[in-house]
Amino acid sequence: MTTPHNDSLLRFMTCGSVDDGKSTLIGRLLYDTKTILADTLNNIARTSQKRGMEAVDLSLLTDGLQAEREQGITIDVAYRYFSTGTRKYIIADAPGHEQYTRNMVTAASTANLAIILIDARKGVLTQTRRHSYLAHLVGIPHIVVAVNKMDLVNYDQATYEKIKADYIAFATEIGLAQARDIKFLPMSALNGDMLVDRLDNMNWYQGETLLDILEAAPAAHSDQAEPFRFPVQFVCRPHDSANPELHDFRGFMGRVESGSIAVGDDVTVLPNGYQSKVKAIQLGNELLQSAQTEQSITLLLEDEIDTSRGDMIVKTSQAPEAVKQIEAHVCWLSETPLSPARTYIVRHTTRESKAKIGSIHYKVDVNTLEQQATSDLKMNDIARVSFKLAQPLMVDSYDKNRATGAFIVIDESSNNTVGAGMIV
Amino acid sequence: MTTKQPLSHLDWLEAEAIHILREVAGQCANPVLLFSGGKDSLCILRLAEKAFRPGRFPFPLMHIDTGHNYQEVVNFRDQRAAELGERLIVRSVEDSMKRGTVVLKTPDEPRNKHQSVTLLEAIEEFGFDCCIGGARRDEEKARAKERIMSFRDEFGQWDPKNQRPELWNLFNARVHKGENIRAFPISNWTEMDVWQYIEREKLELPSIYFAHQRDIVMRHGAIFPVNVSLPSGEVINQPKAGEEVINMQVRFRTVGDVTCTAPVISDADDVSKIVVETATTTITERGATRLDDQTSDASMEQRKKEGYF
Ligand SMILES: Nc1nc2c(ncn2[C@@H]2O[C@H](COP(=O)(O)OP(=O)(O)O)[C@@H](O)[C@H]2O)c(=O)[nH]1
Ligand SMILES: [Mg+2]
Numbered sequence: 121m122t123t124p125h126n127d128s129l130l131r132f133m134t135c136g137s138v139d140d141g142k143s144t145l146i147g148r149l150l151y152d153t154k155t156i157l158a159d160t161l162n163n164i165a166r167t168s169q170k171r172g173m174e175a176v177d178l179s180l181l182t183d184g185l186q187a188e189r190e191q192g193i194t195i196d197v198a199y200r201y202f203s204t205g206t207r208k209y210i211i212a213d214a215p216g217h218e219q220y221t222r223n224m225v226t227a228a229s230t231a232n233l234a235i236i237l238i239d240a241r242k243g244v245l246t247q248t249r250r251h252s253y254l255a256h257l258v259g260i261p262h263i264v265v266a267v268n269k270m271d272l273v274n275y276d277q278a279t280y281e282k283i284k285a286d287y288i289a290f291a292t293e294i295g296l297a298q299a300r301d302i303k304f305l306p307m308s309a310l311n312g313d314m315l316v317d318r319l320d321n322m323n324w325y326q327g328e329t330l331l332d333i334l335e336a337a338p339a340a341h342s343d344q345a346e347p348f349r350f351p352v353q354f355v356c357r358p359h360d361s362a363n364p365e366l367h368d369f370r371g372f373m374g375r376v377e378s379g380s381i382a383v384g385d386d387v388t389v390l391p392n393g394y395q396s397k398v399k400a401i402q403l404g405n406e407l408l409q410s411a412q413t414e415q416s417i418t419l420l421l422e423d424e425i426d427t428s429r430g431d432m433i434v435k436t437s438q439a440p441e442a443v444k445q446i447e448a449h450v451c452w453l454s455e456t457p458l459s460p461a462r463t464y465i466v467r468h469t470t471r472e473s474k475a476k477i478g479s480i481h482y483k484v485d486v487n488t489l490e491q492q493a494t495s496d497l498k499m500n501d502i503a504r505v506s507f508k509l510a511q512p513l514m515v516d517s518y519d520k521n522r523a524t525g526a527f528i529v530i531d532e533s534s535n536n537t538v539g540a541g542m543i544v
Numbered sequence: 545m546t547t548k549q550p551l552s553h554l555d556w557l558e559a560e561a562i563h564i565l566r567e568v569a570g571q572c573a574n575p576v577l578l579f580s581g582g583k584d585s586l587c588i589l590r591l592a593e594k595a596f597r598p599g600r601f602p603f604p605l606m607h608i609d610t611g612h613n614y615q616e617v618v619n620f621r622d623q624r625a626a627e628l629g630e631r632l633i634v635r636s637v638e639d640s641m642k643r644g645t646v647v648l649k650t651p652d653e654p655r656n657k658h659q660s661v662t663l664l665e666a667i668e669e670f671g672f673d674c675c676i677g678g679a680r681r682d683e684e685k686a687r688a689k690e691r692i693m694s695f696r697d698e699f700g701q702w703d704p705k706n707q708r709p710e711l712w713n714l715f716n717a718r719v720h721k722g723e724n725i726r727a728f729p730i731s732n733w734t735e736m737d738v739w740q741y742i743e744r745e746k747l748e749l750p751s752i753y754f755a756h757q758r759d760i761v762m763r764h765g766a767i768f769p770v771n772v773s774l775p776s777g778e779v780i781n782q783p784k785a786g787e788e789v790i791n792m793q794v795r796f797r798t799v800g801d802v803t804c805t806a807p808v809i810s811d812a813d814d815v816s817k818i819v820v821e822t823a824t825t826t827i828t829e830r831g832a833t834r835l836d837d838q839t840s841d842a843s844m845e846q847r848k849k850e851g852y853f
Binding site for chain 1: 549550551552553555556557558559560562563566567569570593594595596597598599600602681682688689704705707708709710711712713714716718719720723731732734736737
């Protein structure tokens with residue numbers, strides 16, 4: 121039941137091949153948490169009936185575009201919302217066909233938890249490996265492996281245990297098991313077993329239901345104390361000569377991408393290296409003593425420093441490197457292949473730089489995880505690439521810091537976002 | 545070292561929206577904020593205050609006026625813009641009708657969909673490269689797939705199958721001349737989040753959001769407001785012969801074109817009662833109130849492809 125008091129927010133995604141039950145799972149979560157209202161349910165019931173289905177097809181809830189409903193597939197990442205009274209959830213549903221890598225990387229970039237679906241009849245497949253590798257690459261801290269369609273294997277415990285053991289073996293091989301928190305559960309998205317309600321088909325499973333796992337998952341994307349990173353988005357200079365208080369006002373506006381900051385802290389503005397102290401922190405009219413990750417604030421410094429969009433304010437003791445060369449895992453997102461001869465734009469935090477390709481070291485076959493030599497990149501390829509930059513960027517490795525380790529590649533002629541990079 | 549306590553969901557949504565507004569300001573040369581006087585756009589105004597004060601907003605406000613608005617909402621729109629001291633541009637569908645660029649099939653048909661034409665005309669007139677709007681992904685299925693910064697070509701068209709990938713919080717608002725970005729800072733908000741935010745921020749709203757007495761008829765199974773006086777003085781939504789006019793206590797969940805926005809029966813006369821009602825309702829915002837979205841499952845997608853917000 122939705123009630124007016126949620127204290128935190130969790131973003132998660134579902135991964136699986138076509139027909140593993142992603143949309144059904146999401147539909148079921150929305151339905152069982154009473155997020156779906158009567159008129160929406162009537163609509164999808166009518167559509168299900170028109171298609172000659174016996175039961176209401178909950179996957180119709182997420183397949184929103186005309187072409188998707190006609191073809192019965194999901195085309196683009198869809199975002200859905202539900203709330204349990206203690207938590208608000210944002211779900212990214214990424215489709216499982218050709219453009220999968222691109223969509224999955226997109227959905228994963230903002231997720232703190234991934235539900236990896238496995239069809240109980242099929243077990244760990246090549247696709248499962250691919251999803252797991254991508255979830256790992258994009259740094260999703262919490263993984264839930266959901267063995268779905270248990271109803272089709274008579275809710276058999278041995279089948280579940282076998283799949284779990286296979287997955288653990290594979291996850292250990294790729295380093296996922298060591299690096300991430302992985303949980304397992306059996307379920308039937310269609311019937312609702314182990315999603316919100318336990319039901320009584322699998323009394324041999326005493327672990328948490330899916331919703332229990334979601335409710336307990338930590339919301340912060342890192343539990344380490346990260347260094348303070350504050351990319352300047354916008355500089356506020358009201359130039360209000362009538363108001364002496366505002367005459368010299370110079371506020372640096374941005375979002376704390378990681379770490380925390382307090383009034384009085386010593387800071388450095390990069391790339392120039394000017395040093396100062398935090399004079400005040402504002403959020404709207406409120407004066408704060410300190411601010412933390414994900415807060416959008418305005419920083420006032422003690423000294424008059426010439427700072428503009430694209431600069432980064434950091435704690436003097438924790439300055440990142442300013443580099444003009446980066447090496448990264450890149451996922452190519454565009455139908456136009458990467459052309460090594462061209463100049464691209466790299467957007468990193470609030471900063472942009474022209475970039476040339478240094479070299480493509482290798483690309484990864486996402487199915488076998490083998491590295492292959494290559495001279496270009498096509499859509500859905502993942503490769504290790506080095507870039508030469510016209511402007512210095514203040515970076516951390518993606519492993520250490522998702523916000524300052526990530527960038528996008530923009531094609532200047534189309535202005536399209538053509539690549540996603542994770543700095544190694 | 546402070547311990548890491550995650551932000552509450554409202555604080556998180558607020559911080560995200562402020563970040564998006566500032567990205568628009570930082571990346572776009574000539575943005576505009578679409579402001580109707582409705583609850584979503586009133587939330588965005590508060591977010592813009594938090595994003596840019598003590599400075600002025602780095603964009604004007606603009607309303608695409610259908611001429612079919614409730615007087616209370618139009619008054620409120622003007623009052624709020626004046627309080628903020630920000631510039632309000634109004635462009636009206638009726639002017640497009642005079643120019644002949646909007647042609648109605650019937651004189652009193654809903655004008656929501658015609659707003660696209662007037663909006664595109666205004667974009668061209670002012671050379672806007674980005675329009676900030678209050679659409680939410682929970683409103684409708686096609687919207688659930690829309691980017692936070694959504695690209696529109698020279699004809700204002702949205703191509704749902706060819707959207708720019710949007711990763712992390714790295715937004716790409718780059719456009720060529722004539723093209724346009726629609727930015728949606730409250731994409732990730734639900735109707736409930738909006739009401740909770742209004743409650744927390746003590747935002748004022750046009751009076752018709754709260755329970756009030758109104759003449760209605762039942763038409764096609766929906767509550768239909770009748771004898772509505774428009775700002776122009778004209779009275780529309782006449783009851784048809786045989787319809788029984790009832791005076792009832794109602795409120796609006798969304799305020800839009802008078803001819804196609806239905807109120808709901810309610811005695812919620814303050815925000816906290818509305819929050820409770822929103823928690824227990826069984827009908828979606830659009831299902832309850834938009835008489836023009838119900839023609840086809842895909843009607844919103846169609847309108848958006850044609851340049852609608
Ligand atoms: N028997 C059974 N069928 C399921 C289950 N989950 C999903 N399905 C069915 O599998 C098909 C594909 O599901 P869908 O959710 O569209 O998969 P997606 O492609 O991953 O989104 C649909 O016909 C579902 O009804 C389950 O737990 N048990
Ligand atoms: Mg699906």
